[in-house]
Amino acid sequence: MKRKFIALSWCIVLAACQPVTTSEIEKRTALALASQSATETIPSISPDQLKIGPVNAPLCAKPMTVIDPEVACKKNNCSVKAFYSELMPVQKNQRAIRVSACGDEPTPTHLLTEREPRFNSTAILILQNERDGENLWRQLQEGDQYQIEFATEAAEGVLSLNPQGQYEWAELPD
Amino acid sequence: MKKVWPVPQWQSQFSYKQHPRSFGSKRSQGRTHAGCDLYAPLGSEVLAISAGRVVSAGKFYMGTFEVSIDHGALGVVRYGEIAVAPGLDLKSNVEAGQVIGYVASLGRGIPPMLHIEQFKGGRVGPLTDRSNPPYLRRADLVDITPLLDDMVCSHLGGICKVVAA
Numbered sequence: 001m002k003r004k005f006i007a008l009s010w011c012i013v014l015a016a017c018q019p020v021t022t023s024e025i026e027k028r029t030a031l032a033l034a035s036q037s038a039t040e041t042i043p044s045i046s047p048d049q050l051k052i053g054p055v056n057a058p059l060c061a062k063p064m065t066v067i068d069p070e071v072a073c074k075k076n077n078c079s080v081k082a083f084y085s086e087l088m089p090v091q092k093n094q095r096a097i098r099v100s101a102c103g104d105e106p107t108p109t110h111l112l113t114e115r116e117p118r119f120n121s122t123a124i125l126i127l128q129n130e131r132d133g134e135n136l137w138r139q140l141q142e143g144d145q146y147q148i149e150f151a152t153e154a155a156e157g158v159l160s161l162n163p164q165g166q167y168e169w170a171e172l173p174d
Numbered sequence: 175m176k177k178v179w180p181v182p183q184w185q186s187q188f189s190y191k192q193h194p195r196s197f198g199s200k201r202s203q204g205r206t207h208a209g210c211d212l213y214a215p216l217g218s219e220v221l222a223i224s225a226g227r228v229v230s231a232g233k234f235y236m237g238t239f240e241v242s243i244d245h246g247a248l249g250v251v252r253y254g255e256i257a258v259a260p261g262l263d264l265k266s267n268v269e270a271g272q273v274i275g276y277v278a279s280l281g282r283g284i285p286p287m288l289h290i291e292q293f294k295g296g297r298v299g300p301l302t303d304r305s306n307p308p309y310l311r312r313a314d315l316v317d318i319t320p321l322l323d324d325m326v327c328s329h330l331g332g333i334c335k336v337v338a339a
Contacts (some may be wrong), residue, residue, distance in 0.1 A: 084237040119239075119264070121232025125304065135304035151310075153302045154235035154254065154289070155201065172202050173194075174235050174255075174289060 038071040044132035082167035179329035206308035209291035249294030292318035
């Protein structure tokens with residue numbers, strides 16, 4: 001029994017001391033760099049963050065630009081439908097709303113996008129690359145739920161998060 | 175300049191001069207309606223009111239699309255809440271009366287319609303401008319009612335009183 005334990009301990013020590021190959025270091029460095037630049041915040045939009053969901057445990061939403069779609073969608077869940085359009089593959093330099101737990105550890109994260117392929121368009125102004133400023137979204141509160149109102153091409157729409165964790169989008173009359 | 179009524183199947187009993195379809199009708203949060211609504215059956219043809227060139231197209235409202243056409247002296251007209259006709263692209267040239275789209279479904283029991291706006295100041299840039307209340311449109315937005323008035327009598331065979339304010 002004792003011999004078995006010593007052998008097992010040596011195995012653990014040896015495994016931990018395995019030299020890391022150059023290619024592994026390169027791979028890890030590349031992944032770390034890619035992760036850093038997978039998305040970028042958009043400083044020209046104000047406010048830079050709003051809340052959504054239960055007032056006592058809200059999630060935080062931030063507008064982002066997707067720099068590396070592949071890495072961004074590995075780090076974040078890009079398959080969450082929030083708006084009217086069917087989900088389309090996220091493109092480089094496309095804008096998104098990143099929704100995550102509020103705080104330093106931004107997990108779990110949803111990357112919400114909207115894009116229709118024919119004209120490569122979205123009616124949600126904050127997701128249009130040429131838009132910035134202070135009139136693109138604002139905080140709402142309905143009872144014990146935070147909601148976000150987004151300006152659209154025609155009018156406004158309200159995004160909420162239901163108790164089942166699904167996003168609900170409703171546009172106001174044009 | 176030849177002008178064509180944009181929705182041949184328009185339901186004329188719903189005047190574009192009456193709330194909530196009229197230009198200037200009140201909306202939520204102090205916003206004001208930037209165009210006129212022409213009710214028509216789902217899938218009705220939408221025609222270019224005169225010759226012109228497509229300057230923008232894309233998503234607009236409740237999952238529907240818009241196409242904006244520079245009609246020269248008439249300015250830019252935005253045809254909204256439609257499905258854009260196949261083959262119509264950015265920078266396409268269109269003829270007066272050409273089918274540019276079809277009245278689309280807004281869901282939630284909302285009657286289908288063409289929402290139409292006019293911009294006549296020769297400005298450039300996006301037509302929706304959230305910093306410009308109460309219409310939240312580009313500063314060269316004009317009331318499209320007179321242009322519709324100009325066309326509706328011939329569309330109705332000279333009978334114009336059904337759309338009187």
